[in-house]
Amino acid sequence: NATNDVTAFGTGVFGERKRFEAQAFDGMFRLFDETRGDGVVTFDNTTGTNLDVVSINKMFTDGSAVDAHANAQITYDYYQDTFGRNSVDDNGQILISAVHVGDNWNNASWNGRQMSYGDGDGIRFHPLAAGLDVAAHEMTHGVIQHTANLIYRNESGALNESFADIFGVMVDRDDWLIGEAIMADGTIGLRSMEDPTDLIERRTQAPYPDHWSRRYTGTLDNGGVHINSSINNKAAYLVSEGGEHFDVTVNGVGREKTEQIYYRALTLYLTRSSDFSMMREAAIQAAGDLYGSNSDAVAAVEQAYDAVGVY
Numbered sequence: 086n087a088t089n090d091v092t093a094f095g096t097g098v099f100g101e102r103k104r105f106e107a108q109a110f111d112g113m114f115r116l117f118d119e120t121r122g123d124g125v126v127t128f129d130n131t132t133g134t135n136l137d138v139v140s141i142n143k144m145f146t147d148g149s150a151v152d153a154h155a156n157a158q159i160t161y162d163y164y165q166d167t168f169g170r171n172s173v174d175d176n177g178q179i180l181i182s183a184v185h186v187g188d189n190w191n192n193a194s195w196n197g198r199q200m201s202y203g204d205g206d207g208i209r210f211h212p213l214a215a216g217l218d219v220a221a222h223e224m225t226h227g228v229i230q231h232t233a234n235l236i237y238r239n240e241s242g243a244l245n246e247s248f249a250d251i252f253g254v255m256v257d258r259d260d261w262l263i264g265e266a267i268m269a270d271g272t273i274g275l276r277s278m279e280d281p282t283d284l285i286e287r288r289t290q291a292p293y294p295d296h297w298s299r300r301y302t303g304t305l306d307n308g309g310v311h312i313n314s315s316i317n318n319k320a321a322y323l324v325s326e327g328g329e330h331f332d333v334t335v336n337g338v339g340r341e342k343t344e345q346i347y348y349r350a351l352t353l354y355l356t357r358s359s360d361f362s363m364m365r366e367a368a369i370q371a372a373g374d375l376y377g378s379n380s381d382a383v384a385a386v387e388q389a390y391d392a393v394g395v396y
């Protein structure tokens with residue numbers, strides 16, 4: 086209840102000071118924020134008791150816990166402020182984050198109920214909770230689950246992954262890279278929406294594709310869900326920023342219109358089995374609904390999907 090809500094402080098993985106809502110209880114403090122929906126809660130997976138991360142005072146020193154908690158709050162606020170959505174289910178579902186999952190685990194995940202973050206091995210990855218775009222990526226899987234619920238394999242799965250990347254970079258607004266803050270191996274990020282072929286995908290050791298003709302057609306990674314997502318990522322980038330791609334010129338319409346177009350397509354028009362071609366139609370329809378059927382936005386969407394070879 087409101088009386089226990091406190092403002093607490095902490096230092097993130099990279100030492101930056103943060104301030105966030107937490108809760109006082111039994112003379113201690115815990116990473117449980119009751120001011121957002123039914124709550125934002127963060128726990129340390131190593132304690133095994135599913136207890137929220139606690140502190141004897143208002144200063145939290147577990148960097149992963151501080152970052153996971155603050156990033157979940159930022160992502161909650163993004164969905165509320167940008168789309169009027171109250172958490173992953175639009176009904177205030179509690180946002181749970183677990184940190185220090187696995188043994189130097191070089192990954193993160195959404196398991197249908199919570200976000201989980203590995204500490205990374207310090208060679209390939211820093212603690213993944215430090216990535217705001219990672220938290221937003223994981224929470225967006227929760228949003229997708231409660232909306233189009235795109236099947237997690239082949240083209241529908243690549244769209245699932247692409248939406249998670251799109252809203253990942255929209256929350257962490259500074260660039261079009263996923264994971265730029267958490268790479269320990271000197272690469273610029275995990276994936277680039279601006280130039281997918283700048284980076285190599287780990288399983289196939291191939292550059293991420295930036296055109297449908299370069300799609301992965303194998304069975305690894307559930308049919309390349311983290312690989313072919315880059316085709317739709319490039320299209321979304323072009324809708325927003327514009328550019329010349331495979332001899333097609335796209336006149337971008339900016340991040341504000343792009344995030345509204347993709348959110349409307351995801352929540353109103355896509356279904357579990359939607360493929361890339363349906364993604365094109367859904368984005369055209371959403372852009373038309375929002376900005377008019379003869380708008381720059383509709384033109385940008387058509388040009389962008391032409392540019393990546395999706396019709």
Ligand SMILES: O=C(O)[C@H](CCc1ccccc1)CC1(C(=O)N[C@@H](Cc2c[nH]c3ccccc23)C(=O)O)CCCC1
Binds near residue numbers: 194223287311
């Ligand atoms: O949410 C997701 O799609 C990814 C979840 C992966 C997963 C799936 C099932 C069970 C456990 C983990 C996690 C992220 C991801 O894109 N992982 C990629 C890339 C990757 C990260 N660490 C790796 C280590 C080895 C190979 C690939 C990877 C993957 O798992 O493919 C998202 C943002 C950053 C990490």
Ligand SMILES: [Zn+2]
Binds near residue numbers: 222246249
């Ligand atoms: Zn994902």
